[in-house]
Amino acid sequence: MSTDHGFYSIIDYTVDSARTQRELVDAFAEIQERWVRFHPGYRSARLHVSTDGTRVYNIVHWESEADYRDFVETSDTEGRVAAIQKALDGLSGWAEPRMSGPPTYTVVREVGPGPRRTDS
Numbered sequence: 665m666s667t668d669h670g671f672y673s674i675i676d677y678t679v680d681s682a683r684t685q686r687e688l689v690d691a692f693a694e695i696q697e698r699w700v701r702f703h704p705g706y707r708s709a710r711l712h713v714s715t716d717g718t719r720v721y722n723i724v725h726w727e728s729e730a731d732y733r734d735f736v737e738t739s740d741t742e743g744r745v746a747a748i749q750k751a752l753d754g755l756s757g758w759a760e761p762r763m764s765g766p767p768t769y770t771v772v773r774e775v776g777p778g779p780r781r782t783d784s
Contacts, residue, residue: 667768670707670770670771670773671674671725671726671727671728671729671732671768671770672743672768672770672771673723673726673732674724674763674768675722675767676720676721676761677720677721677722677759677760677761678715678759678760679698679718679720679757679758680718680758680759681715681717681757681760682717683756683757684755685717685719685720685726686713687754688751688752688755689710689711689719691754692722693709693711693718694710694747695744696709696722696752697700699743699747700735700738700744702738703735704727704731705726705727705734706725707726707736708721708724708725709722715741719762720759721781723774729770732768739775
């Protein structure tokens, strides 16, 4: 198994219901398609919802930190932020961001499938 050493932005929201989860996922997908996916180094966005209906994670994968930084510097941040706010305002319920700092991460270790480890 190869370890993917890409760069990630992990956006985390608390929501009030499964319905709001679905609406926020649709909004985040639209924002990725309209504002993000065509930038160099963009790999994908994976949208996750918690099974209890209270969280949404948008995990955006970049080829490198440099590609992400270039996106931040050259993209229409004002337009994208306005689109995010419009999406949040249009939800039937509420959603609140959970990030306490820059939501950026690198992979440092991955444990893949294999045989059970036995310690002697």
